[in-house]
Amino acid sequence: QQQVKQSPQSLIVQKGGIPIINCAYENTAFDYFPWYQQFPGKGPALLIAIRPDVSEKKEGRFTISFNKSAKQFSLHIMDSQPGDSATYFCAPQTGGTYKYIFGTGTRLKVLA
Amino acid sequence: DVKVTQSSRYLVKRTGEKVFLECVQDMDHENMFWYRQDPGLGLRLIYFSYDVKMKEKGDIPEGYSVSREKKERFSLILESASTNQTSMYLCASSFGNKPSYEQYFGPGTRLTVT
Numbered sequence: 001q002q003q004v005k006q007s008p009q010s011l012i013v014q015k016g017g018i019p020i021i022n023c024a025y026e027n028t029a030f031d032y033f034p035w036y037q038q039f040p041g042k043g044p045a046l047l048i049a050i051r052p053d054v055s056e057k058k059e060g061r062f063t064i065s066f067n068k069s070a071k072q073f074s075l076h077i078m079d080s081q082p083g084d085s086a087t088y089f090c091a092p093q094t095g096g097t098y099k100y101i102f103g104t105g106t107r108l109k110v111l112a
Numbered sequence: 113d114v115k116v117t118q119s120s121r122y123l124v125k126r127t128g129e130k131v132f133l134e135c136v137q138d139m140d141h142e143n144m145f146w147y148r149q150d151p152g153l154g155l156r157l158i159y160f161s162y163d164v165k166m167k168e169k170g171d172i173p174e175g176y177s178v179s180r181e182k183k184e185r186f187s188l189i190l191e192s193a194s195t196n197q198t199s200m201y202l203c204a205s206s207f208g209n210k211p212s213y214e215q216y217f218g219p220g221t222r223l224t225v226t
């Protein structure tokens with residue numbers, strides 16, 4: 001767990017705002033950088049992921065920014081909606097181990 | 113759609129009881145995982161298995177054991193439940209040899225040990 005630092009712990013934004021969640025890591029062997037989304041009463045589900053050969057990936061309203069030299073990656077949610085209210089986890093992985101290291105989670109609340 | 117199911121959504125057990133948590137996946141995944149989720153600590157890996165009858169310790173294996181007799185089923189065993197094992201337990205599975213590494217999670221079992 002100490003290898004990954006996720007911030008902030010919680011976040012409240014107005015509808016339409018752009019929440020940004022950050023994940024800093026230490027292990028330079030990580031080669032897969034996903035974000036998972038978890039709604040109350042459900043297990044986490046993969047939201048979006050990036051590999052270290054690109055600096056940004058966009059899927060719909062969700063964007064990952066990746067900064068290899070700074071060893072951090074971020075999740076941006078454009079035009080946030082109340083339905084985006086959930087807990088978000090970064091979970092970088094080293095492919096050969098099939099193991100994730102999960103961040104501590106960010107609880108996002110989007111106000112209507 | 114990949115489906116990972118867990119035997120119970122809620123479970124209440126007494127201290128010292130032996131507890132079995134069952135997980136079944138229907139996508140022929142090689143890898144299966146057990147995590148516990150606690151507020152402020154995220155998900156912590158207890159055990160994982162990359163093949164039938166194979167298992168490896170995760171970050172917090174103490175007080176737990178696992179069993180994988182069939183590819184689709186992975187069981188977590190608390191030999192003698194203690195109150196500090198009260199938690200949300202999540203099972204996950206993934207392909208063993210595909211590059212996506214995506215893990216598919218079950219809905220979780222909320223275990224309370226009294």
